[in-house]
Amino acid sequence: MQKRLLAILLVLPALTMIVLFFIVPLFASIVGAFEIGDTFGLGNFTKSFELYSKDMIFSLVIVGISAAFIGLFSVAIGGYLILGENPRAVALLRWLYRWPMFIPFIVVGQVMRTFLAKNGLMNNIFVSLGLLTPLQTVGFLDWRGIVIAFVWKQTPFVTLLVAGAMASLDRSTIEAARNLGASRLRILIEIVLPQIAGTLLVGLILSFVTMMSVLSVPLMINAQSPTMLTADIAFRINAHGDYGVANALGMISLLLTAGVALIYLRQTVRERS
Amino acid sequence: MMVRIDLWWLPRAFVLGLLAFVIFGPLTNLVLWTVAEKWYFPHMLPLEYGVSFWQRVFSPRGNAMESLGTSVLIATLTVIASLALAIPAGYALSRLKLPFRGLILLAFLIPQAFPNLPVYVNIARFFYQIGLNGTIPGVVMVHVTHGLVFAVWIATAAFSAVEIDLEDAARSIGAGPIQAFRDVTLPLAAPGLMASAIFVFLESLDEFTGSYFVGAPDVTTLPLLLYTAGAGGNYQIASITALLLLVPSIGFMLVVERFLRADVLSKVGH
Numbered sequence: 001m002q003k004r005l006l007a008i009l010l011v012l013p014a015l016t017m018i019v020l021f022f023i024v025p026l027f028a029s030i031v032g033a034f035e036i037g038d039t040f041g042l043g044n045f046t047k048s049f050e051l052y053s054k055d056m057i058f059s060l061v062i063v064g065i066s067a068a069f070i071g072l073f074s075v076a077i078g079g080y081l082i083l084g085e086n087p088r089a090v091a092l093l094r095w096l097y098r099w100p101m102f103i104p105f106i107v108v109g110q111v112m113r114t115f116l117a118k119n120g121l122m123n124n125i126f127v128s129l130g131l132l133t134p135l136q137t138v139g140f141l142d143w144r145g146i147v148i149a150f151v152w153k154q155t156p157f158v159t160l161l162v163a164g165a166m167a168s169l170d171r172s173t174i175e176a177a178r179n180l181g182a183s184r185l186r187i188l189i190e191i192v193l194p195q196i197a198g199t200l201l202v203g204l205i206l207s208f209v210t211m212m213s214v215l216s217v218p219l220m221i222n223a224q225s226p227t228m229l230t231a232d233i234a235f236r237i238n239a240h241g242d243y244g245v246a247n248a249l250g251m252i253s254l255l256l257t258a259g260v261a262l263i264y265l266r267q268t269v270r271e272r273s
Numbered sequence: 274m275m276v277r278i279d280l281w282w283l284p285r286a287f288v289l290g291l292l293a294f295v296i297f298g299p300l301t302n303l304v305l306w307t308v309a310e311k312w313y314f315p316h317m318l319p320l321e322y323g324v325s326f327w328q329r330v331f332s333p334r335g336n337a338m339e340s341l342g343t344s345v346l347i348a349t350l351t352v353i354a355s356l357a358l359a360i361p362a363g364y365a366l367s368r369l370k371l372p373f374r375g376l377i378l379l380a381f382l383i384p385q386a387f388p389n390l391p392v393y394v395n396i397a398r399f400f401y402q403i404g405l406n407g408t409i410p411g412v413v414m415v416h417v418t419h420g421l422v423f424a425v426w427i428a429t430a431a432f433s434a435v436e437i438d439l440e441d442a443a444r445s446i447g448a449g450p451i452q453a454f455r456d457v458t459l460p461l462a463a464p465g466l467m468a469s470a471i472f473v474f475l476e477s478l479d480e481f482t483g484s485y486f487v488g489a490p491d492v493t494t495l496p497l498l499l500y501t502a503g504a505g506g507n508y509q510i511a512s513i514t515a516l517l518l519l520v521p522s523i524g525f526m527l528v529v530e531r532f533l534r535a536d537v538l539s540k541v542g543h
Contacts, residue, residue, distance in 0.1 A: 003369060003370065004369075004370055004371070004372070006365075006369065007365040007369035007370065007371045008365075008371070008372075010361035010362060010364060010365035010369070011361070011362045011365050011366065011371065011377060013358050013361070013362070014358040014359060014361075014362040014381070014421060014425055015362075015377065015380060017358060017414075017417060017418055017421060018380055018381060018383060018384065018418060018421060021396060021414055021415065021417075021418040022383060022384045022389075022392055022418050023383065025391075025392045025393075025395040025396045025399065026387065026391070026392050026395075028395040028398075028399070029391040029392060029394065029395045032395065086279075086281070086285065089285050089289065092289055093289065093292075096289065096292055096293060096296060097292070097296075098526060099296050099297075099300075099523065099526070100296060101526055102475065102522040102523065102525055102526045103519060103522050103523070104478075104479030104481070104496065104518055104522060105479075105481065106479065106481045106496045106499055106500065106515075106518070107303075107479075107499070107515040107518050107519055107522075109503075110303070110499060110503050110511050110512065110515045111299045111300065111302065111303045111515065112299060113503065114302055114303070114306055114508055114512070115298065115299040115302045115303075119313070120302070121298065121299075121301070121302040121305070121317070122298065122302075124316065124317040124318075125298075125317055127317070128317040152295070152296075152299070206385075206386075209385075209386060209387070209388060212388045213387075213388035213389050213390050213482070214482075215390060215481065215482045215485065216481045216482070216496070216500065219500070220500070220503060220504075230388075230390050233390050233391065233394065234390075234485075237394055237486070243394070243395075243398065246391070246394055247391060247394070247395070249391075250388070250390060250391025250394065251391065253388050253390075253391075254387060254388055254391065257387070257388055
């Protein structure tokens with residue numbers, strides 16, 4: 001009994017920190033979303049939908065497209081890492097794909113802003129190679145820039161998880177299918193992918209939440225309308241000191257995230273039963 | 274004998290080359306901006322190179338040095354506070370009988386699993402009332418909460434990877450529980466704890482959103498400086514700041530496996 005008390009005492013300070021500086025403010029934000037002056041009501045939500053319903057759809061679409069690309073690329077890279085037959089190409093890919101993983105979002109924002117601009121290095125290279133004329137160049141600093149920045153930064157993380165799960169699979173079924181003449185693409189889609197779907201899902205949901213809460217990338221790449229909800233929340237606070245609408249927008253992004261997580265979870269439960 | 278040329282190298286080289294361009298193109302662009310004195314459309318490369326912006330950034334009056342100092346101070350304090358909280362918690366979670374152990378482990382994940390912007394907004398509002406807004410302790414508290422999941426999970430895994438027999442052996446030859454912990458368990462778990470310290474340090478160094486609401490404008494960390502320089506159109510200063518943030522991150526990516534051995538890694542989150 002005494003030992004159990006000791007264990008609780010050892011964990012308590014760290015837990016208190018989480019409760020005090022995350023869970024309490026989270027509840028404050030939910031309560032604040034319904035607060036109008038001294039009374040409670042749905043006014044903040046009506047205002048949020050009037051002003052920002054376009055941005056809600058914009059956020060969901062951007063994050064959804066990014067997640068789709070991240071899933072596609074991570075499965076492709078992970079698949080080549082276990083099914084690739086040339087050890088040198090596999091080693092090269094393993095060395096190459098992880099570089100963006102620990103690069104902070106704020107740096108990704110700055111890097112992409114200069115690289116993807118109408119007169120950025122990417123267009124300059126295309127012009128020098130004769131692929132484009134200076135008049136044909138277009139900047140990518142809109143929704144495409146955000147998607148590129150997200151995919152660039154999050155793919156290595158999901159790939160790391162997916163490749164780890166693939167490496168721990170039982171190789172005998174793969175070898176058997178290979179001996180029967182199945183192509184590598186077919187093995188990846190029909191044998192490997194179903195077995196690692198759970199890991200891929202966890203990685204994508206974590207990425208989804210991360211992308212929904214990143215402020216720096218939308219602020220740096222595309223701050224004009226339509227933009228992502230995070231940029232709107234910052235704008236409501238900095239320009240208007242309007243905590244009510246900011247909290248309502250926060251709760252909406254919370255619900256959107258929770259909704260996506262739930263849809264996916266139900267899907268997997270159904271698949272398994 | 275015929276020399277066989279592997280024709281598969283053509284598509285392979287093309288795809289790997291494309292990937293290398295996608296990954297290193299933007300990074301090269303960043304490095305070029307840090308040494309570009311004059312660079313305008315449609316020239317592919319800068320017209321003049323120089324280090325005058327580096328001199329400006331690192332001059333005694335330049336605010337980058339001050340931001341670097343603030344960032345390192347905040348990150349160091351964050352690491353100390355996180356380890357002080359995570360070592361006892363990790364030990365209890367790995368060694369002692371704890372009710373609702375799984376739920377407690379999960380609780381530390383909450384700050385990473387919910388969109389954290391609304392939380393920071395409300396912390397800032399609360400800190401403003403008690404005078405913590407715009408102070409270094411305020412920013413440290415936000416960073417500790419955010420990084421605690423790495424600290425606690427990795428510390429728990431590091432202690433789990435230490436054989437309990439070694440601790441029992443020390444106890445049986447007369448060491449007290451605290452002595453056994455200090456002389457046996459703690460040194461053996463040190464590489465894993467080091468990894469968690471580096472994780473927390475980097476998280477704090479790179480954190481933008483929390484510092485933006487709780488710290489700005491009084492506490493200027495490197496990411497905040499990068500943001501203001503970029504917003505003001507000063508791409509050289511922004512790129513140099515970005516490079517300062519990039520180097521520790523990439524360095525860690527290259528050595529992470531040395532600190533996080535597979536036996537510790539396999540126990541993370543269990």
